Amino acid sequence: MELSTQYNPREAEENHYKRWEESGCFKPEINENADAETYSIVIPPPNVTGSLHMGHALQHTIMDVLIRRKRMLGFRTLFLPGIDHAGISTQLMVTRQLKIEENKTPQDIGREAFTEKVWEWKRKYGGTILGQMRREGISVDWSRERFTMDENLSKAVINVFVALYEEGQIYRGARIVNWCPQDKTVLSDLEVEDKEKKDGKLYYLQYPIKNSDKKLTVATTRPETMLGDTAVAVNQNDERFKNLVGEIIELPLTNREISIIADEYVEMEFGTGAVKITPAHDPNDYEMGQRHNLQQINIMNPDGTLNANAGEDFDGLDRYKARKLVVEKFEQLGLLEQIKDHEMVLPICERCKTVIETLISEQWWVKMDEMRDAALELKREKGYPHFTPHNPHTKVYTDWLENLRDWTISRQLWWGHQIPAWYDENGKVYVAKNKQEAAKKAGTENLTQDEDVLDTWFSSWLWSFSTLGWNGEKVQSSRFGVQSQAENSSTQDSGLRTQDLKVFHPTDVLVTARDIIFLWVSRMVMSSLKFLGERPFDDVYITGTVLDEKSVRMSKTKGNGIDPLVVFNEYGVDATRITLAGSSTGMDFAWRDEKVESYRNFANKIWNATRFCLLNSDGAKVDPATLENPATISDRWIISRLNKTANDVNEALDKYAFHVAVDKLYHFFWDDFCDWYIELVKDEITAGDTPATTRIITILEQSLRLLHPFMPYLTEELWQKLPNTNADLHNPAYKSADATIMLADFPTGDANLIDEKAETEMQLIFGLITNIRNIRAEMQIKPSDKISVHIAANDKTRRIFAANEAQILKLARANEVILGDKLEVPAASAKGVLTNGAEIAVPLEGLIDFAKERERVQNQINKLQEEGERLSKQLANKNFIDKAPTEKVDAVRERVTEIELQTKALKDNLETLR
RNA sequence: GGGCAUAUAUGUCAAUUGGUAGACAGCCUCCCUUACAAGGAGGAAGUUGGAGGUUCGAGUCCUUCUAUGCCCACCA
Numbered sequence: 001m002e003l004s005t006q007y008n009p010r011e012a013e014e015n016h017y018k019r020w021e022e023s024g025c026f027k028p029e030i031n032e033n034a035d036a037e038t039y040s041i042v043i044p045p046p047n048v049t050g051s052l053h054m055g056h057a058l059q060h061t062i063m064d065v066l067i068r069r070k071r072m073l074g075f076r077t078l079f080l081p082g083i084d085h086a087g088i089s090t091q092l093m094v095t096r097q098l099k100i101e102e103n104k105t106p107q108d109i110g111r112e113a114f115t116e117k118v119w120e121w122k123r124k125y126g127g128t129i130l131g132q133m134r135r136e137g138i139s140v141d142w143s144r145e146r147f148t149m150d151e152n153l154s155k156a157v158i159n160v161f162v163a164l165y166e167e168g169q170i171y172r173g174a175r176i177v178n179w180c181p182q183d184k185t186v187l188s189d190l191e192v193e194d195k196e197k198k199d200g201k202l203y204y205l206q207y208p209i210k211n212s213d214k215k216l217t218v219a220t221t222r223p224e225t226m227l228g229d230t231a232v233a234v235n236q237n238d239e240r241f242k243n244l245v246g247e248i249i250e251l252p253l254t255n256r257e258i259s260i261i262a263d264e265y266v267e268m269e270f271g272t273g274a275v276k277i278t279p280a281h282d283p284n285d286y287e288m289g290q291r292h293n294l295q296q297i298n299i300m301n302p303d304g305t306l307n308a309n310a311g312e313d314f315d316g317l318d319r320y321k322a323r324k325l326v327v328e329k330f331e332q333l334g335l336l337e338q339i340k341d342h343e344m345v346l347p348i349c350e351r352c353k354t355v356i357e358t359l360i361s362e363q364w365w366v367k368m369d370e371m372r373d374a375a376l377e378l379k380r381e382k383g384y385p386h387f388t389p390h391n392p393h394t395k396v397y398t399d400w401l402e403n404l405r406d407w408t409i410s411r412q413l414w415w416g417h418q419i420p421a422w423y424d425e426n427g428k429v430y431v432a433k434n435k436q437e438a439a440k441k442a443g444t445e446n447l448t449q450d451e452d453v454l455d456t457w458f459s460s461w462l463w464s465f466s467t468l469g470w471n472g473e474k475v476q477s478s479r480f481g482v483q484s485q486a487e488n489s490s491t492q493d494s495g496l497r498t499q500d501l502k503v504f505h506p507t508d509v510l511v512t513a514r515d516i517i518f519l520w521v522s523r524m525v526m527s528s529l530k531f532l533g534e535r536p537f538d539d540v541y542i543t544g545t546v547l548d549e550k551s552v553r554m555s556k557t558k559g560n561g562i563d564p565l566v567v568f569n570e571y572g573v574d575a576t577r578i579t580l581a582g583s584s585t586g587m588d589f590a591w592r593d594e595k596v597e598s599y600r601n602f603a604n605k606i607w608n609a610t611r612f613c614l615l616n617s618d619g620a621k622v623d624p625a626t627l628e629n630p631a632t633i634s635d636r637w638i639i640s641r642l643n644k645t646a647n648d649v650n651e652a653l654d655k656y657a658f659h660v661a662v663d664k665l666y667h668f669f670w671d672d673f674c675d676w677y678i679e680l681v682k683d684e685i686t687a688g689d690t691p692a693t694t695r696i697i698t699i700l701e702q703s704l705r706l707l708h709p710f711m712p713y714l715t716e717e718l719w720q721k722l723p724n725t726n727a728d729l730h731n732p733a734y735k736s737a738d739a740t741i742m743l744a745d746f747p748t749g750d751a752n753l754i755d756e757k758a759e760t761e762m763q764l765i766f767g768l769i770t771n772i773r774n775i776r777a778e779m780q781i782k783p784s785d786k787i788s789v790h791i792a793a794n795d796k797t798r799r800i801f802a803a804n805e806a807q808i809l810k811l812a813r814a815n816e817v818i819l820g821d822k823l824e825v826p827a828a829s830a831k832g833v834l835t836n837g838a839e840i841a842v843p844l845e846g847l848i849d850f851a852k853e854r855e856r857v858q859n860q861i862n863k864l865q866e867e868g869e870r871l872s873k874q875l876a877n878k879n880f881i882d883k884a885p886t887e888k889v890d891a892v893r894e895r896v897t898e899i900e901l902q903t904k905a906l907k908d909n910l911e912t913l914r
Numbered sequence: 915g916g917g918c919a920u921a922u923a924u925g926u927c928a929a930u931u932g933g934u935a936g937a938c939a940g941c942c943u944c945c946c947u948u949a950c951a952a953g954g955a956g957g958a959a960g961u962u963g964g965a966g967g968u969u970c971g972a973g974u975c976c977u978u979c980u981a982u983g984c985c986c987a988c989c990a
Contacts, residue, residue: 005950202990220990233990267989275990344989390919396985399917403986514985582938585928585987587919588983592926594939601952612949632962659928663937678949770956776944777956783945810924813947870934879970888933888971897975 003614003721005606009572012717017134020716025137025742031076033733039070040078040504042467043140044512044520045148045460047124049093052132054546054554054580054591055513057564061577061710062543062584062658063511064138068709069653071139074733076506079139080467082146083126087416087456088183088191088351094118094415094855111414118304118415122147132565136711139575139742146467146501148459149417157417157459158433159472161533164366165421165431170409172421174362174428176286177408178347181304181319181355185412186363188455189405190519192356195348202342203327204272206335207232210248210257216241217337219271222281223330223345224322226251227310228299229258230384231277233288236262236275253329254311261292277839280360300359302412319357325588364410364419364452371526374402378525384535385510385525389586389657393517393542400518409455416453423448461523464510464536468501472531499814504533509539517542541656544588546580551590560712562591574711575600581710582662602666602712606707609674612698616685620693621724622701627753632805635695636758638677642702643666647749649706662710669703670816676766680807697722703728705744716741761800765808768801775842778856779830779849786815792823793838830859831909837901839909854913868899 020809024030028038041063063079094117098104104316106114126147133140146153164170177188203223205217218232231248234241245262265288266275279289280296289296299310306314306322313329314322330336334467347356378384387393410419422429422438424447432438439445459466510521521540528536546562548554554561567576579596583589630636645668652660677696678685684692692857701722708715719725719741719844726739734743771788781787789812791801796820801808803818823831829841830853871892874880881889 006952007950096929218990222990265947265989271990277990282988282990284990287988392985396918545984549926553983583927587927590926592939595926597952598938601950604950604952608950608953608985610949615949655930657930660930663928674949675954679954682949705930773955774957778943780944782946783955875924875935876973877970879969891933 003576003607003611005608005611007572008712009574009603009713011548012713013016013135013137013573016713016716017137020139020740020742021142023738023740025737025740026141027143028078028141030737030743031074031733032073032735033074033076034735036074036076037501038078039075039659040080040206040685041067041509041511042080042464042507043082044510044516045082045146045463046129047089048083048126048129048147049089049278050127050129051085052136052564054562055543057136057576058543058580058584059511059513060133060136060138061580062541063509064136064577064712065581065658066509066511066653067710068605068712069137071742071745072610072708072744073748074731074745075101076503076733077139078144078500080144080146080147081133081138081140082463082467083129083144083757084456084460085122085147085149086188086417087411087413087453088185090118090121091413091415092183094121097121105415115414133678135565135568135573135807137577139712144467148456148463152415152469152471153459153462153466155471155473156466157454158420158567159460160527161420161454161458162431162433163472163531168429169370170364171366171367172362172364174360175365176280176283176358177361177363179300179302179357179359179361180349180352180354181302181357181580182352183349183413184302186361186408186409186410187349187356189455190345190898191350193353194345195353195355196343197346198343200342200344200346202271202340204337204340205252205276205330206337207249207251207276208335209244209260210250212247215335216249216260216274217272218274218276218758219340220276221342222323223326224306224310224314225278225281225299226276226326227254227306227314227322227465227606228278228297229276230256230279230289230295230297231258231292232260233263233266233277234260234273235264235268235277237264238266238268241274252333252335253313253326260295263288263291281358282494283358286358286360296360296701298360300357302563304357318898339808358411360598363408364421364454366407366409368404368407368526368543372401374529375522375525376401378529378535385521385537385540388541389538393540396514397522397595401522404857407455409458410450410452411455412451413453416456417459419450419452419454421450423450457519458525460520461527462531464507464524464528465501465505465532468505469499470501470532496784506535507537509541509779510537511541511543514542539656542586543584544585544586547588547590548668549590549592566597571596571600572603572713575603577712578602578662578710581658582666584658587654602670603711604703605670605674606711606714607718610700610704610721612678613685613693613700614721616688617693617697617723618688620697622698622722622729623694624698624702626691626695626698627702630690630695630753630755633758633761633800634677634680634807636755637762638672638699638714639753640755640758641672642699642747643749643751643753645749646702646706646747647751647754650746650748665703665707665710669707673699673703676762679811683806683810701725702747704741705747708741708744712742719744764797764800764834764836764838765804768838769808769832771834771840772814772842775830775832776813779842779853781844783813786813787842788816788818788906789814790818790820790823790825790829790841790843791838792820793834793836794821797838799838827912829912829913831906832860833902833905833909835898835902837898837904837905841909850913854910857906857910857913861903861910863864864899864903864906868896868903871896871899 067077067079095106178192200221202216202219202221204219206217216232229251244260246258247260251258265723277285278287278293278300279285297309299306301307304319306317308315349356420433422431423429424442425443430438430441438447524536548560552560556724579599627639628640645664648664649661664753681692685696685748704715704719730743731745737743801819808817822842823839825841826842828845829843831841833839874892
């Protein structure tokens with residue numbers, strides 16, 4: 001079979017995904033073993049608005065590596081894909097599109113027409129990201145794909161809402177909230193970001209005191225809110241203002257009088273030490289208002305303009321225009337004391353980046369106390385979920401839970417799950433699964449449904465089980481420790497889906513980025529405990545963030561994002577995947593093209609190693625049995641290395657140490673297999689020695705299996721080309737499936753095939769060859785010039801070298817190896833010494849530059865002596881001998897002996913070079 | 915204002931429970947040797963951010979300083 005000399009990723013990528021999918025390899029049902037252990041991951045659903053970014057590629061790769069290995073190990077695996085309706089983002093996108101295309105607002109076309117437009121949008125763009133996921137090669141079960149607004153998932157949302165309401169966990173109430181004037185909706189604390197404003201101003205306004213010509217100056221960053229002031233506060237310990245407490249202020253620009261109150265919240269050092277209090281538009285002022293029973297005056301419309309409460313001059317005016325006008329009027333009145341520069345932090349909407357208003361608004365809330373306690377208890381008592389990396393995520397998670405407050409779940413949007421609450425003519429609320437039931441409760445059909453929808457996360461937090469068929473029809477809320485509802489749920493739903501819940505929940509691991517630990521991870525834990533009485537996942541793997549080349553966070557606004565699709569096209573999906581996995585230590589890491597380039601080269605190396613094996617494969621076939629009976633020391637060595645690598649890879653993946661797994665595979669394949677093993681057995685292979693070719697192809701095939709979770713396309717492409725790769729190589733769970741490396745048994749490393757003796761002996765041979773190559777390079781001996789190699793060594797070493805003479809001759813480019821117990825060579829020889837004291841010499845007959853050779857030998861002596869001195873010093877230290885473990889002391893002694901032997905030999909050599 | 919993390923070769927990053935620092939890329943020398951020049955062989959390069967401490971032994975543990983980054987928080 002002829003392969004091109006270069007690997008073409010595109011070809012392999014096009015060849016396999018469809019076949020894998022169509023043959024059912026991605027589905028758990030492919031597993032024929034009824035008793036197989038399960039392993040499941042639900043994908044964090046990307047936003048329907050999004051397109052794939054490097055963070056997705058990283059997370060998806062990690063998940064797919066985990067899933068593919070477990071599948072090959074014979075687990076019944078489920079990797080479930082889906083997308084999120086992403087309420088605010090999506091509504092924002094469609095609103096923008098509507099503006100551009102038809103110059104209309106959502107209100108212009110109405111709720112029904114608008115949501116239909118969003119569905120259209122979803123159908124059109126939702127597919128894009130799914131296509132991108134296919135390109136990544138992730139082995140998700142597309143037959144179980146979910147969308148947060150699917151019928152069954154929506155049922156779950158409604159039923160959960162109703163259940164929590166009936167339990168008194170959900171309530172409606174007016175409180176101070178974050179309000180986005182652009183999106184005209186309330187936002188939870190987690191949907192608000194900070195933005196630094198360096199050119200902020202602090203305005204000093206003078207408030208006249210009644211029956212006095214005195215004025216009290218307050219400092220504010222938001223002068224316009226003074227129109228809603230209902231008090232001025234000072235600190236009770238502030239000598240400057242002590243006697244003003246209780247005085248009345250005539251609030252300028254209004255006809256209102258407000259009083260001066262005392263509150264310890266006021267910091268004397270800041271501003272003037274007197275604070276204007278606007279309970280309806282500032283969270284702190286709100287709290288103070290509660291304490292002092294202050295009036296709340298709402299001066300703001302939902303769109304950020306001021307309302308009639310602000311007074312005639314300001315009614316309908318934009319908040320920034322109002323600010324300007326307030327300042328102007330204060331100036332006219334001679335009450336503007338000064339304006340200072342003031343760096344500050346503004347709260348902005350996470351989605352549209354508009355500056356948030358705080359105002360009082362009636363919203364739906366979920367009490368979090370009980371659910372929070374259950375989540376904390378689960379962590380404390382059972383250790384779930386287990387975070388990797390443990391630091392800092394464990395503490396961040398528990399700290400956040402401990403300070404959790406009630407969750408605002410209503411949103412003034414149209415895109416999402418509409419709140420299942422109806423109002424009668426008197427405004428009395430009825431919460432029910434549908435209008436019919438609400439009508440039953442209300443005793444009237446004359447009901448209007450709440451206009452609002454639920455926070456996107458109110459559906460996402462059910463994701464681990466709503467995707468597996470749970471719809472809450474028979475919701476039975478419970479606390480941690482109570483028997484799982486899943487156990488007896490077979491009657492509530494039909495078919496596979498409920499089965500899925502039983503079989504696959506709790507899932508095994510959640511892989512995600514750290515920015516949604518609060519928004520999503522913690523809430524999933526709480527909802528799963530609440531409604532299933534069990535955890536949603538055992539482990540949480542938090543990936544690092546992919547930064548750009550300059551170690552700066554990628555962002556749309558900065559435009560420094562690296563598009564994974566571009567990288568796929570340039571370097572191939574497999575190279576990208578293994579680069580990401582190899583960089584995944586849990587820390588943030590900078591993207592480097594050089595890195596993916598080197599893994600692109602690695603892919604090419606694998607391709608060419610296979611190409612070499614296939615060029616000489618006549619009559620050979622993949623046959624794992626040949627690994628049981630290695631013939632030569634080099635065979636025993638490579639098989640030992642293979643098994644060690646397999647063992648290390650499994651161990652690393654069990655610990656989510658992806659970079660370790662990649663590193664082991666890379667060096668095993670490139671260094672051990674290609675650079676040494678292929679070279680050692682090359683003659684036999686090219687001579688068509690069938691046992692040798694069978695052996696090398698089998699080792700290659702095992703290597704491809706180990707690499708497969710990281711590089712699925714390349715390994716499948718090559719595996720299919722190997723002779724005799726068939727379903728017999730599959731894990732026993734997949735006996736009747738079509739032959740694919742996806743289902744091959746994943747090597748775990750056989751301890752019986754790990755051969756330390758062979759490894760030590762091969763190290764000796766490699767040391768010899770390297771030493772000779774070093775002499776050749778430094779003495780500038782042409783590659784075409786053959787040399788003779790003299791070796792003085794003990795019996796054992798001589799036997800090893802004698803047994804591998806052919807390989808030594810070839811790899812050292814020598815025409816003879818002369819073994820003895822003493823060197824007998826002319827003075828004009830280049831010399832070296834191996835770690836065990838064996839001496840080598842290469843006669844150079846007049847070619848030698850004595851000065852240069854002396855320098856070379858002296859350098860070696862220097863290095864050894866440096867190390868020797870350090871170690872001798874250690875041995876001279878009585879404390880070291882007494883306190884260090886004996887193995888350690890022995891190891892140092894051994895090394896010192898080695899060094900002495902080597903140094904002595906080198907010094908003797910030096911003598912002969914005079 | 916609190917909390918956390920990071921600082922290692924020119925660059926990007928590794929280094930299990932403390933045992934004397936590695937990889938990749940780059941750089942230097944040689945080689946188009948019949949798998950691969952996206953390759954092969956050899957080589958140079960680090961007082962592990964600074965200063966103390968614990969220990970026989972510290973990149974690793976403790977204290978402190980410096981720099982950077984992230985998260986949380988209601989400072990007008």
